[in-house]
Amino acid sequence: MLVNTMVLALKGLGRNAMRSVLTMLGIVIGVSAVVTMVTLGNGTTQSVSAQIASLGSNLLIVMPGQRGGPGSAGASAPRFKVADAEAIATQIGGLAGVAPSAGQSVTVVAQAKNWTTTVTGTTSAWFHLGNWTLASGRVFTDAEERGGSAVCVMGETVRQRLFGTANPVGSTIRVKQFSCEVVGLLRSKGQASMGRDQDDAVIIPLRTLQRRVTGSQDVGQIQLSVRSGAAVDRVRTSVEQLMRERRHLADGTTDNFTVLDTQEIARAMTGTTELLTMLLGAVAAVSLLVGGIGIMNIMLVSITERTREIGTRLAIGALEREVLLQFLVEAVTLSSLGGAIGLALAAGASMGLARLMQVPFAFDPRINLVAFLFSAGMGVLFGYLPARRAAHLDPIDALRHE
Numbered sequence: 103m104l105v106n107t108m109v110l111a112l113k114g115l116g117r118n119a120m121r122s123v124l125t126m127l128g129i130v131i132g133v134s135a136v137v138t139m140v141t142l143g144n145g146t147t148q149s150v151s152a153q154i155a156s157l158g159s160n161l162l163i164v165m166p167g168q169r170g171g172p173g174s175a176g177a178s179a180p181r182f183k184v185a186d187a188e189a190i191a192t193q194i195g196g197l198a199g200v201a202p203s204a205g206q207s208v209t210v211v212a213q214a215k216n217w218t219t220t221v222t223g224t225t226s227a228w229f230h231l232g233n234w235t236l237a238s239g240r241v242f243t244d245a246e247e248r249g250g251s252a253v254c255v256m257g258e259t260v261r262q263r264l265f266g267t268a269n270p271v272g273s274t275i276r277v278k279q280f281s282c283e284v285v286g287l288l289r290s291k292g293q294a295s296m297g298r299d300q301d302d303a304v305i306i307p308l309r310t311l312q313r314r315v316t317g318s319q320d321v322g323q324i325q326l327s328v329r330s331g332a333a334v335d336r337v338r339t340s341v342e343q344l345m346r347e348r349r350h351l352a353d354g355t356t357d358n359f360t361v362l363d364t365q366e367i368a369r370a371m372t373g374t375t376e377l378l379t380m381l382l383g384a385v386a387a388v389s390l391l392v393g394g395i396g397i398m399n400i401m402l403v404s405i406t407e408r409t410r411e412i413g414t415r416l417a418i419g420a421l422e423r424e425v426l427l428q429f430l431v432e433a434v435t436l437s438s439l440g441g442a443i444g445l446a447l448a449a450g451a452s453m454g455l456a457r458l459m460q461v462p463f464a465f466d467p468r469i470n471l472v473a474f475l476f477s478a479g480m481g482v483l484f485g486y487l488p489a490r491r492a493a494h495l496d497p498i499d500a501l502r503h504e
Contacts, residue, residue: 125400126440128393129480133444133473134451135386141452143379144464147372152462160198160328161231162338163362164190164345179358181320184308186348190324194340196332201228202308204322206315210260210304212275217263221254221277221304223311229255231327239271239286242307250309255286257301275304280314282306338363383469387476393440394480397433401488405429426489433485434478441477445470 167179187202203224209216226241228234242253254277261270270284282304291300312319326341328334338361345359448470456463 121400122436125396126436126443128396129390129437129440129477130393130444130447132387132390132393133441133477134448135389136383137445137448137470137473138451138455139382139386140379140469141448141464141466142455142459142461143375143382144466145452145456145461146459147375147379148464149461150375151372160330160332160334161364162326162328162334162341163364164324164326164341165322165360165362167358168356168360180349181322182324182359183319183321186345187321187324189348190326190341190344193344194326194337196329196337198327198329199227199231200327201225201231201325202321202323203228203325204308204311204316204320206311208278208304208315210264210275210277212264212270212273215264217260219257219260219263219302219304221306221311221315223306223308223315225308228305228325231325234291235289237287237289238269239284241286247307247309250307250313252280252282252310252314253285253306254282255288255305256284257288257303257305258290259299259301260304261287277304277306278315334363334365390476390480393477394437394484397436397481398484398488400436401429401433401485402491404432405488405492425492429489429492430482430485433489434481437481437485438474438478441474444477445474448473 164182166181182202184202187200191197191200201224203222205220205222207218208221209218210221222228225247226244229236229241236255237258239255241255242251245251246253254275256270256275264270264275265273269287271287273284274281275284276282288301288303288305306315308321326337328337341361342357345361346357349358351357449465452465453463
């Protein structure tokens with residue numbers, strides 16, 4: 103009986119193939135929109151997490167000024183000194199490394215080409231804390247740091263602008279008013295959060311930057327790597343207390359510095375992208391509801407057109423449940439087929455848009471399954487009322503219908 107019912111349902115759909123296709127279109131658009139939005143949202147979340155992780159693991163960044171929101175200034179706050187970083191390294195437990203750094207935008211010149219980039223002065227520990235690896239060459243030595251030698255390590259973006267595809271190690275570039283030997287080339291890390299290009303940088307010893315570029319002993323920020331297994335919150339509290347003491351802040355006075363935890367930043371940013379993903383998915387799901395209403399509308403029209411056929415079936419002995427099942431199968435077939443086509447379109451659209459947006463293609467089997475089951479459920483939900491109406495037609499009245 104079930105097989106015969108399904109055959110009749112498919113024949114009924116085949117009589118008006120164009121109308122069936124247009125009816126499915128609402129479900130196709132709804133399913134593809136929901137799956138595409140959620141997939142791209144998941145990919146964006148993964149991209150943000152990877153960008154934050156690329157800054158370093160268990161990383162705390164101590165910066166001057168309060169940076170808690172719009173309008174909070176850090177320019178007027180006193181800068182740090184190298185002694186502050188040394189105090190943190192010697193007095194705070196649970197740290198794997200400490201790296202003071204300062205930076206300034208400078209035009210660098212090589213081979214008649216110039217490029218404005220950020221020149222960062224720091225110690226060799228900075229490379230380890232930031233999870234940097236070398237494509238070639240080496241980092242500067244402790245002796246070069248102490249002596250303020252004119253050596254530098256170049257980022258990939260600067261290499262492309264000044265040397266093209268050539269290896270810059272061993273070459274000399276001019277940084278501001280002095281010549282600097284390139285001793286290393288960093289492996290590319292791409293963009294960080296907020297679209298900042300991490301590879302657009304030249305790294306030199308901190309003392310070299312202070313002597314030859316900035317002309318001051320100021321340190322812009324201090325990066326701290328918390329040892330694996332140590333409590334990050336405890337280390338952060340200890341750093342804040344030490345900095346308050348060294349900056350002579352009285353009780354009740356607001357901190358004139360900020361200790362940023364990259365893990366907190368990652369949680370906040372991924373939480374935001376996940377919320378936006380849910381919102382976009384919910385908005386896209388409205389089109390599924392519209393598609394379901396379209397199925398109910400077309401089924402009601404189909405029943406009106408086939409009233410005499412229904413009356414004939416009932417008159418020769420067809421049971422009400424068989425008529426009900428026939429039209430219910432038609433509705434579910436439309437919604438299920440539309441859901442399957444929607445999933446296929448979503449897969450192609452997600453891969454294309456992910457490549458365009460430069461985010462990972464994060465295939466989620468759960469959302470695909472839920473979207474398909476939801477589309478099939480829409481067929482049952484919106485197809486039941488028209489099917490029930492067809493099953494309860496009076497055979498005599500149905501046969502008289504023109």
